[in-house]
Amino acid sequence: MVVQGIRKATVGQNGVGAFILQCKRLDFHYCDWAGSSKGMNSFLRNSLTKFAALNPQVEITVSPRPRRHPVIKGTYINGREKAICVRNLTKEQVLQKAELLRDANGEKLKKVTKPVKSINESVRGVWSPYHDGGIHV
Amino acid sequence: MRRIPITSRSIGLLRPYTTPMPNLCSICRHQAPAFSTSSLRPSLDTTTEKIRRKIWGTDDPPGLEDPYDGQSRFEKKPKPTVVPRQMTAAPQLPADYVPSSTWDGLESVGDIWEPEYEFGGFLPAEMVTDTDEMTAALHRAMVEIFALKQAGLSLLDLPKAILGVDPTHDVDIVPGADGTQLRFNKDSSLAEVLQALIHDVSLSPVDETAEKGAPTEAEEDVAADRSELDPLHPDESSTPIDETAVKEWPTESEEDVAADRSEVDPLKDSEAYMPYDELIASWDPSWLQVSVEDPEIKFAILKRTLQLTGVRVPDSAIRSTRTAQSILSHLVTPPKPRKLIDALEQKEDLITLPNVSVFAKRVTPIHREKSIGRWKLIEKELESRDLPVTGNW
Numbered sequence: 001m002v003v004q005g006i007r008k009a010t011v012g013q014n015g016v017g018a019f020i021l022q023c024k025r026l027d028f029h030y031c032d033w034a035g036s037s038k039g040m041n042s043f044l045r046n047s048l049t050k051f052a053a054l055n056p057q058v059e060i061t062v063s064p065r066p067r068r069h070p071v072i073k074g075t076y077i078n079g080r081e082k083a084i085c086v087r088n089l090t091k092e093q094v095l096q097k098a099e100l101l102r103d104a105n106g107e108k109l110k111k112v113t114k115p116v117k118s119i120n121e122s123v124r125g126v127w128s129p130y131h132d133g134g135i136h137v
Numbered sequence: 138m139r140r141i142p143i144t145s146r147s148i149g150l151l152r153p154y155t156t157p158m159p160n161l162c163s164i165c166r167h168q169a170p171a172f173s174t175s176s177l178r179p180s181l182d183t184t185t186e187k188i189r190r191k192i193w194g195t196d197d198p199p200g201l202e203d204p205y206d207g208q209s210r211f212e213k214k215p216k217p218t219v220v221p222r223q224m225t226a227a228p229q230l231p232a233d234y235v236p237s238s239t240w241d242g243l244e245s246v247g248d249i250w251e252p253e254y255e256f257g258g259f260l261p262a263e264m265v266t267d268t269d270e271m272t273a274a275l276h277r278a279m280v281e282i283f284a285l286k287q288a289g290l291s292l293l294d295l296p297k298a299i300l301g302v303d304p305t306h307d308v309d310i311v312p313g314a315d316g317t318q319l320r321f322n323k324d325s326s327l328a329e330v331l332q333a334l335i336h337d338v339s340l341s342p343v344d345e346t347a348e349k350g351a352p353t354e355a356e357e358d359v360a361a362d363r364s365e366l367d368p369l370h371p372d373e374s375s376t377p378i379d380e381t382a383v384k385e386w387p388t389e390s391e392e393d394v395a396a397d398r399s400e401v402d403p404l405k406d407s408e409a410y411m412p413y414d415e416l417i418a419s420w421d422p423s424w425l426q427v428s429v430e431d432p433e434i435k436f437a438i439l440k441r442t443l444q445l446t447g448v449r450v451p452d453s454a455i456r457s458t459r460t461a462q463s464i465l466s467h468l469v470t471p472p473k474p475r476k477l478i479d480a481l482e483q484k485e486d487l488i489t490l491p492n493v494s495v496f497a498k499r500v501t502p503i504h505r506e507k508s509i510g511r512w513k514l515i516e517k518e519l520e521s522r523d524l525p526v527t528g529n530w
Contacts, residue, residue: 027500030477032476032477041477044477044481045477045480045481045484048487048493049484049486049487049490052487052490052492052493053486053490055492056490056491056492057492058492059492059494060490060492060493060494061493061494061495061496061500062481062493062494062495062496063495063496063498063499063500064477064478064496064497064498064499065499066499
């Protein structure tokens, strides 16, 4: 059962009510022959069981992709996909990439310039006790 | 430019003394070389020989007479003497022998090949790969070896041929404190196992000295074989036959006697058709814990198992095997999976996870459409528009 995002009539605020992991599926593609898949194959043999058991909400598929570099592809509930080529990486590095895709939200990467992200940004900025006049009793 | 006279060259100073050359003019005398710096060509002078003799310490130093004649000492190897080939006498052929020009009517073509010279290998022609069959073969080997040991026979008395009927199906191997014992169930006995194992009647525990009435047909053959009485000349006197003497070479008829007297029905092999898994389940599982620490027993079991199955246990693993279980683990060790999918399918904990699916082949877009039931619609729409139904399969 794939996790479906609720059709939103309002703006979702993930984590305010209940946290929904944005990544719904991870596809692991490997090649049996090529040496660039060595670390990926080792990850699938040794670490995938633990990773899959720790993330039961993520659908995991493993399929070969002959004569190609190994790839992890993440599918997100906003409909987008992210793919990372893990050629020549070690088992531990492949695990890091899998965790990165799992934790991603599926959005395009954006440069974060402001300390606060809000869907309802205030024109007045963030209140600060040091820059206000203070409360006079 | 003023020419430097030769006499004033520095090399000329090495000249120990001026050789008088009265027949040369003064110019030629100056242009002629004072002495040569190259080595002397002829080395056969007495000085060289003296030095060589001093070095080698003999009057006949080794080496060439003339080292500059171009021939090395190593090239002067004695030529191998050619031994003239001995002509063997041709076999005597019959006088009326005519070589045939075609193979029509010939019984055989080529050299005469005697079947007795045919190579019969120790190992079976086909290696056993089934796990249950391998387990049954190990059990059979162990029963036979322990039967030999129980009967006090040498463990080297194993037959070379493998018998078709296996009499060890109903035998349990029981590990005990005072040694491993065999427990024979309803349709088996030690004699039966040994009889199938050893063809030699003198070694088998069949009682030859028992009183036998109503001799069988085969026994009459034995008597005829053993008798020194010539059936064609019955009048000649014969010496009494000592029937109690140990018979070293049993005749073929004697083996028939053993087969006749034996209570084993050779056609009774209904158990042989029992599936191996049921057979293995019928044994007491403690037989896998039987100790094979005795090197003689271990070697005999491994040899017999090798003969039955064709599977060789590596030498490095033999030393560490202590029980039947460990031998079995080396016999049935599955080969390393060549493909990742084979390795993943062996991991039960991964396959049984509900969120994991493993595919043996590449998953294409068509597979994904099919999995959600959309491919038929796509196919139908493509056909209605006269478009080719293609895609990545």
